[in-house]
Every structure is written in structure tokens, then in C-alpha cells.
Amino acid sequence: MQKNKFLIVNFHGIGSPMRPLEDGEAHYWISEEQYHRFLDLIAPVKDRVLITFDDGNLSDLEIGAKGLEARELTATFFPLAGRLDEEGSLGSVHLRELLGLGHKIGSHGYDHVSWKHLDDASARRELVDAKARLEDCTGEKITEAAIPFGQYGRSTLERLKFNGYERVFSSDGGGYSGTPYPIPRWSVRADTSQEAVALFLSGRESIVRSLRRSLAKAKKQIL
Numbered sequence: 001m002q003k004n005k006f007l008i009v010n011f012h013g014i015g016s017p018m019r020p021l022e023d024g025e026a027h028y029w030i031s032e033e034q035y036h037r038f039l040d041l042i043a044p045v046k047d048r049v050l051i052t053f054d055d056g057n058l059s060d061l062e063i064g065a066k067g068l069e070a071r072e073l074t075a076t077f078f079p080l081a082g083r084l085d086e087e088g089s090l091g092s093v094h095l096r097e098l099l100g101l102g103h104k105i106g107s108h109g110y111d112h113v114s115w116k117h118l119d120d121a122s123a124r125r126e127l128v129d130a131k132a133r134l135e136d137c138t139g140e141k142i143t144e145a146a147i148p149f150g151q152y153g154r155s156t157l158e159r160l161k162f163n164g165y166e167r168v169f170s171s172d173g174g175g176y177s178g179t180p181y182p183i184p185r186w187s188v189r190a191d192t193s194q195e196a197v198a199l200f201l202s203g204r205e206s207i208v209r210s211l212r213r214s215l216a217k218a219k220k221q222i223l
């Protein structure tokens with residue numbers, strides 16, 4: 001058993017999607033009721049738990065931020081630059097509203113594509129153009145990124161560092177201490193139970209699970 005120092009819980013959509021979903025995305029949408037139950041578990045341990053939201057769904061503001069505010073919690077939101085102002089997604093005005101509420105904004109890239117094997121043109125669009133568009137919309141410097149689908153290799157991390165991303169978040173699960181690059185997050189899904197959230201927040205996981213995570217992570221970084 002291992003006690004972790006910091007933990008990150010990552011959310012995607014909440015409630016009913018207001019845009020067509022991508023293949024396999026429905027598993028990452030949770031009900032409003034689940035969301036509130038999960039936040040109730042997070043609130044008492046908020047000093048060592050960070051909250052993030054990926055994809056920039058409108059539910060981030062309408063349900064997500066309201067639930068956070070009610071419990072005096074803050075989060076970092078990672079919208080997609082290419083979906084800003086589209087139906088069902090956050091727009092520039094919403095990003096500024098989130099900042100005004102004390103939350104942070106990072107980048108999830110432009111088109112929601114894997115960053116594992118980016119060529120130069122795609123890397124520019126995903127890491128440079130997306131950042132510039134989000135900076136224009138928010139008037140703030142964007143220095144954090146959340147890697148789409150948690151898919152990355154060594155070259156992804158090198159490109160992110162080169163383009164000024166000071167903190168980068170994966171979806172490798174588990175806890176962390178210090179400032180790893182990327183920082184692991186745990187994504188809740190439609191089938192995530194309250195018990196699973198409580199176990200994660202306890203910072204304890206079996207040695208087998210922890211070893212499995214470490215091996216998977218090591219494999220990504222040598223590719």
C-alpha cells in the first residue's frame with residue numbers, strides 16, 4: 001500500500017450532452033447526481049486534491065462551476081481551442097467568467113486529436129495555435145496543457161516543454177509528489193462508483209495496481 005501526496009480528479013461532461021459525442025466519449029459523461037456526490041467526497045480533502053475538466057463542455061460552467069462554488073472549490077479547465085463558441089461548448093465569454101470565479105484555464109489543444117505522433121504542422125496547430133487562440137480569448141498566458149486521451153510519447157513531452165508549457169497533465173492515474181512532467185490525473189467515468197472515488201482519495205492503492213501504472217507510464221516515455 002502506498003500513501004500519495006497529491007491527487008487529481010479529472011472530469012469531462014456532466015448531465016446531458018448538448019453536442020454530438022465522439023466515439024467512446026459517452027463513458028466519460030457522468031450524471032449531475034454523481035458529480036455532486038463525488039464533490040462531496042473531495043471537499044473535505046481539498047488541500048491535497050486538484051480538480052480538472054477536459055474538453056470545454058458547456059456543462060463545465062453550468063453544472064461544474066456551480067458545484068465547485070457551493071463547496072468553495074476551484075479547478076483548472078482545459079477547453080479545446082477549435083470548439084470555442086460552438087453549440088454545447090464553452091465560448092470566450094465563459095472562459096473569462098471561469099477566470100473571474102477564481103478558476104484556471106489551460107489548453108487541451110485544437111482539434112481533440114492524439115498528440116502521440118504529431119508531425120510539425122499538427123504540432124504547431126495543437127500546441128502553438130491553440131495556445132495563442134486561448135490566450136487571445138482569455139487575455140491570460142496559457143502555461144498548462146492536458147494531453148488528449150492521455151496519449152503521448154517522449155517527443156510529445158519534448159514539444160510541450162519547448163513550446164512553453166510549464167505544467168502538463170496526463171491521464172495516467174495515481175498520485176504524485178514534486179513536479180512530475182507529465183502530472184498524472186485520474187478520470188472519473190459513467191461507471192465510477194462513490195466507493196472508487198473514496199478509495200482513490202484515500203491515496204492508497206494496491207502494490208500490483210501501482211506497479212502496473214508505473215510500467216505503463218515508463219513504456220509511454222520511451223516511445
Ligand SMILES: [Zn+2]
Nearest residue numbers: 054055148149
Ligand atoms: Zn479530451
